[in-house]
Amino acid sequence: MSTQSGPADGPLDPGLSAITSERRQLINLGYRLLGSLADAEDVVQETYVRWYAMSAEQRDAIDSPGAWLTKVAGRICLDLLRSARVRRERYVGAWIPEPLPDRTEWISGRPGGGAVDPADRVTLDESVNMAFLVVLEAMTPAERVAFILHDVFRYPFAEVAEIVGRSPAACRQLASSARRRMRASQAPVAAGTHAAPRADVVRDFKRAWEAQDIDALIGLLDPDVTAIADGGGLAQAALLPVDGGEQVARYLVDLSARAVGMTVLERTVNGQPGVVVQQDGVTVAVLALDVVGDRIHRIWAVRNPEKLRPWTAPGGGPTW
Numbered sequence: 001m002s003t004q005s006g007p008a009d010g011p012l013d014p015g016l017s018a019i020t021s022e023r024r025q026l027i028n029l030g031y032r033l034l035g036s037l038a039d040a041e042d043v044v045q046e047t048y049v050r051w052y053a054m055s056a057e058q059r060d061a062i063d064s065p066g067a068w069l070t071k072v073a074g075r076i077c078l079d080l081l082r083s084a085r086v087r088r089e090r091y092v093g094a095w096i097p098e099p100l101p102d103r104t105e106w107i108s109g110r111p112g113g114g115a116v117d118p119a120d121r122v123t124l125d126e127s128v129n130m131a132f133l134v135v136l137e138a139m140t141p142a143e144r145v146a147f148i149l150h151d152v153f154r155y156p157f158a159e160v161a162e163i164v165g166r167s168p169a170a171c172r173q174l175a176s177s178a179r180r181r182m183r184a185s186q187a188p189v190a191a192g193t194h195a196a197p198r199a200d201v202v203r204d205f206k207r208a209w210e211a212q213d214i215d216a217l218i219g220l221l222d223p224d225v226t227a228i229a230d231g232g233g234l235a236q237a238a239l240l241p242v243d244g245g246e247q248v249a250r251y252l253v254d255l256s257a258r259a260v261g262m263t264v265l266e267r268t269v270n271g272q273p274g275v276v277v278q279q280d281g282v283t284v285a286v287l288a289l290d291v292v293g294d295r296i297h298r299i300w301a302v303r304n305p306e307k308l309r310p311w312t313a314p315g316g317g318p319t320w
Helices: 016-020 023-034 037-053 056-060 065-089 130-137 141-152 157-164 168-185 195-210 214-220 245-258
Strands: 221-230 262-269 272-279 282-292 295-302
Touching: 023 037, 023 065, 023 141, 037 065, 065 141, 065 157, 130 141, 130 168, 130 282, 130 295, 141 157, 141 168, 157 168, 195 214, 195 245, 195 262, 195 272, 195 282, 195 295, 214 221, 214 245, 221 245, 245 262, 262 282
Parallel strands: 221 295
Antiparallel strands: 262 272, 272 282, 282 295
16 A cells, blocks of 8 residues: 555645654554554555645644544544444454564565555564454454553553543543453563563474474463464364364364475564464465463464465465
8 A cells, every 4th residue: 555645746745754654653553453454554544535635724733743643543443443343243253363474574465466665564562462462352442442542552541532532531441441351361461571482382383283293282282272263254264263282283283184285484473473384385374373381372373365465475275
């Protein structure tokens, strides 16, 4: 997506650099609120459309363009979150937030395969951890917006209130409720966990999966592990979660046995160690892994090709 900055044949907006510099911040906000890079891009596009729909005099009267853009983007996201609940009731199987690669690993973020604009890359930190995003999905739209704006982006509750349409006190309560949900789920609220031990577990998981070693996989999986797949009706995936260490291990081995030419690669997924499954050089699945101690506690496997655009060009894949 390239954001239009104004009429092509007109003079450059003197405040253009200040306006376009907000784009990455808006992309980051939109992804955390919506769990979808594509939706975040649409929100940013619509936000800029509304900015340039105003007259030059109206834009000049705005003291803080960045605050105005954030307010508009936040309100658009809030509306989308409210409608998303209805859309996801019709979604085929489980809905998992769109996985993101490391900043150095982006391949294509465009349906047509165009290059990714650096301003569209999401900053990876604990607030895009898959476990964190999945808990956000269970929140009400108002809770999610209040929590992300205040706790992640550090907006004061007075400004959050203008976006959510509630009082600052009510927004404070919303954020507090969201924090309780995070603590109850044990999802990280802030950075601070160490990646090295997780990487070792993920490396051993990759080797055991490639070797189709059920016993080794069982040893790496928490006895109460849950694996959830998202095919979105566009790729075959288990419609229901697979629970239990032995059951998940056998499921993974069965997949690799049926997927001819499958390659498993260690990659950064949403800022943490994960794995990517390729067939004939094409990414067909991205697995985000929640490692607790020295065991894998949860697996989120994204197969929906529409959610894999930042990872690869469109292609076929194994039957899962």
